[in-house]
Amino acid sequence: MLxxxxxxxxxxxxxxxxxxxxxxxxxVLFGYAIQTDVRHLPTxxxxxxxxxxxRRLIATIGNxxxxxxxxxxxxxxxxxxxxxxxxxxxxLVIPADYARDLRAxxxxxxxxxxxxxxPQASGAAMSGAQLAAAALSTQIMTExxxxxxxxxMRVRPWFxxxxxSAIFIVPGVIGVLLTITLTLITSxxxxxxxxxxxxxxxVVTPIGxxxxxxxxxxxxxxxxxxxxxxxxxxxxxxFKVPIVGSLPMLYAMAIPFMVASLGVGLLISTVAKSxxxxxxxxxxxxxxxxxxxxxxxxxxxxxxxxxxxxxALPLTYFLKVLRGILLKGVSLADxxxxxxxxxGIAMLLIAIxxxxxxxxxx
Numbered sequence: 001m002l003x004x005x006x007x008x009x010x011x012x013x014x015x016x017x018x019x020x021x022x023x024x025x026x027x028v029l030f031g032y033a034i035q036t037d038v039r040h041l042p043t044x045x046x047x048x049x050x051x052x053x054x055r056r057l058i059a060t061i062g063n064x065x066x067x068x069x070x071x072x073x074x075x076x077x078x079x080x081x082x083x084x085x086x087x088x089x090x091x092l093v094i095p096a097d098y099a100r101d102l103r104a105x106x107x108x109x110x111x112x113x114x115x116x117x118x119p120q121a122s123g124a125a126m127s128g129a130q131l132a133a134a135a136l137s138t139q140i141m142t143e144x145x146x147x148x149x150x151x152x153m154r155v156r157p158w159f160x161x162x163x164x165s166a167i168f169i170v171p172g173v174i175g176v177l178l179t180i181t182l183t184l185i186t187s188x189x190x191x192x193x194x195x196x197x198x199x200x201x202x203v204v205t206p207i208g209x210x211x212x213x214x215x216x217x218x219x220x221x222x223x224x225x226x227x228x229x230x231x232x233x234x235x236x237x238x239f240k241v242p243i244v245g246s247l248p249m250l251y252a253m254a255i256p257f258m259v260a261s262l263g264v265g266l267l268i269s270t271v272a273k274s275x276x277x278x279x280x281x282x283x284x285x286x287x288x289x290x291x292x293x294x295x296x297x298x299x300x301x302x303x304x305x306x307x308x309x310x311x312a313l314p315l316t317y318f319l320k321v322l323r324g325i326l327l328k329g330v331s332l333a334d335x336x337x338x339x340x341x342x343x344g345i346a347m348l349l350i351a352i353x354x355x356x357x358x359x360x361x362x
Contacts, residue, residue, distance in 0.1 A: 040068040043090040051099035060136045066128030085334045116157030121298040126155045170235040171322045172295040186265025187278040224258040244329035256342035260314040263349025270356040289315040
């Protein structure tokens with residue numbers, strides 16, 4: 001019996017590869033990608049002073065490694081739009097009287113506005129800004145022998161000023177739960193039909209293959225909406241998560257994400273030969289979603305290859321939509337890019353699943 005099992009395992013090469021190869025791949029990938037030290041936060045600058053002194057402060061902020069200057073903005077409204085659209089995680093504001101106060105021997109003030117929806121990233125930004133200001137103050141005091149600290153950096157956290165982890169985590173739970181349940185359920189759909197011997201009956205029915213796939217998806221979309229509503233309700237009641245934006249817009253934008261998650265499950269079901277293989281492949285897909293999408297660890301802290309992998313995951317884009325609408329109250333103009341990307345991913349996955357299903361039954 002023991003020898004028989006080894007022979008069977010050797011013949012089932014897909015399962016053998018998943019059992020031996022996937023853990024090694026995941027260890028290397030996640031061990032390399034997951035970093036808790038947040039660095040290079042994308043930062044925009046509103047320099048109203050436009051002097052050599054203000055440029056020196058900008059250079060000092062950029063040289064800390066905590067910030068990556070991605071551009072200038074014309075006013076505070078533009079700065080807010082950059083943060084709302086997630087193109088920037090922080091904004092440095094240097095007032096017009098910064099250089100005048102500095103040269104007159106008065107304490108010059110600057111402000112660092114931080115997107116505090118992610119407490120881990122915002123904490124690193126706030127401490128980095130204050131340390132940079134303190135270092136520059138020390139340099140100026142040494143040069144001018146000033147008695148008073150010449151620079152004061154005022155940090156202002158937006159969207160989650162108390163830096164509560166629950167406000168950041170709970171919205172992401174919606175995306176994670178939808179990914180887990182929808183992918184797992186649909187990954188066994190075609191495989192279960194094949195194992196039960198009912199796949200041939202589906203093939204000979206007059207329904208088209210695209211209609212068959214959509215018929216398997218739509219009921220689970222309704223299940224996803226139920227899960228989403230339950231998590232949202234409990235998040236508000238128990239964890240006091242704010243709902244700043246439009247719920248109808250959030251529910252509408254959840255459709256492409258749920259279809260994309262279901263499409264991944266259907267694609268897996270056309271590849272796997274058994275329900276056990278389907279579940280293993282589903283877990284292999286879900287772990288990168290949880291660890292590389294920005295659900296727990298900030299994506300800006302990850303190496304570039306890990307960020308590129310995250311760009312292929314539907315959850316990466318849905319988290320931007322979720323947190324943007326719930327915590328920041330963004331409009332459609334601020335999240336149209338991740339939404340369009342989700343629509344494209346969903347359409348691509350459904351098309352590939354239909355194509356593979358056709359090849360399987362011929």
